[in-house]
Amino acid sequence: MARTPRLFGCSGFYHVILRGNNRQNLFVDDADRSFFVGKLKKYSGELAVVVHAYCLMNNHVHILIGNVKENETLSLLIQKIANSYVFYFNRKYDRCGHLFQGRFKSEPILDDVYFKTVYRYILQNCEKAGLGNARQYRWNSFWALKDHEKNDFVDVEYVIGLFNSKKELLDFLNQREEQKCMEYENILVFSDDRAIKLIKKIFRISSPYKLERLTIDDQISKCGILKKKGLSISQISRITGISRVIVKKS
Numbered sequence: 001m002a003r004t005p006r007l008f009g010c011s012g013f014y015h016v017i018l019r020g021n022n023r024q025n026l027f028v029d030d031a032d033r034s035f036f037v038g039k040l041k042k043y044s045g046e047l048a049v050v051v052h053a054y055c056l057m058n059n060h061v062h063i064l065i066g067n068v069k070e071n072e073t074l075s076l077l078i079q080k081i082a083n084s085y086v087f088y089f090n091r092k093y094d095r096c097g098h099l100f101q102g103r104f105k106s107e108p109i110l111d112d113v114y115f116k117t118v119y120r121y122i123l124q125n126c127e128k129a130g131l132g133n134a135r136q137y138r139w140n141s142f143w144a145l146k147d148h149e150k151n152d153f154v155d156v157e158y159v160i161g162l163f164n165s166k167k168e169l170l171d172f173l174n175q176r177e178e179q180k181c182m183e184y185e186n187i188l189v190f191s192d193d194r195a196i197k198l199i200k201k202i203f204r205i206s207s208p209y210k211l212e213r214l215t216i217d218d219q220i221s222k223c224g225i226l227k228k229k230g231l232s233i234s235q236i237s238r239i240t241g242i243s244r245v246i247v248k249k250s
Contacts, residue, residue: 012068013052013109015118016078019101020059024238025192026085026099027056028207032092033139036061036085041153043080047073050155055125055140058192059238062122064109066158078104093209095241112162119159120173134173145170195231195239202229212241223250 020026027033033056044051044065053064068074086099109115126137134142144154145166163169199208203222211222219242226236227250237244 011066011108011110013064013066013115014068014074015107015109015122016063016065016074017105018061018063018078018082019105020238021098021101022237022241022244023059023101023234024099024241025059026061026089027058028093028196030138032089035088036081037139039081039084043077043084046080047077049073049077050158051141051153052155052158053119053122053141054154055122055137057125057129057131062125064115064118064122066155074106093207095209095212097241099241116159116162116172120175123173124176192235192239195226195235198229198231199226199239202226208240216246219246220250223247226250 018026027036036056037054040051040054040063043049049068050066051063052066053062055062065074065077082100082104089099090096109118123134123140123142126132126140127134131137134140141154144151144156145160160166160169163172196208199211200206202225203211205211211219214222223236223240223242223246227233227247231239233244233247236242236247
């Protein structure tokens with residue numbers, strides 16, 4: 001079946017979501033997150049795309065970008081970021097294969113009202129997942145608002161200009177209202193950090209992705225042990241990279 005054409009917005013603003021394959025985690029540690037942000041900065045600069053906001057979650061990433069002249073520019077930006085990150089990640093964790101899930105999701109932002117809504121939604125996304133307050137969370141772009149004059153990466157001038165003052169913007173970001181944007185499931189059944197430590201300890205391995213390299217029978221056996229420890233099927237899959245189909249068999 002042919003893919004549905006991606007919607008192109010004449011405003012040049014887009015909300016983009018990159019998702020982990022089978023909902024697996026995209027980041028193991030802060031070095032991984034730092035590498036990803038570095039590539040976002042590098043390639044957005046090369047393609048003259050403006051980054052207005054971002055938020056790195058465990059198994060997906062939200063980005064709000066602008067100055068996109070055509071669909072090809074958007075696709076090229078995400079392709080460059082994804083390809084470089086997958087190469088880095090697979091080499092670091094001695095794995096191979098896909099990391100991101102198929103096509104990235106995107107929606108055009110056609111007016112300033114929705115721009116503000118998406119901006120707030122992205123910065124608050126960490127709170128929905130229980131990762132911390134948006135103002136303190138290290139891996140979203142709230143930092144750019146704190147000292148925007150010294151910031152040479154994330155554009156905050158545009159969003160500040162949509163309000164009468166910076167204080168009015170900050171008050172807006174404090175509001176906890178139901179926001180209808182592109183959604184991605186944020187469910188924490190068992191802390192991922194705790195689950196990763198448990199996997200390393202039980203199987204005496206340096207990374208959960210080592211389990212992905214085992215035979216199918218061994219994968220099923222190991223997943224069975226993890227399920228008995230309280231890890232959910234989706235969590236085991238996204239942490240280890242093992243297919244949900246295999247996890248379900250355990």
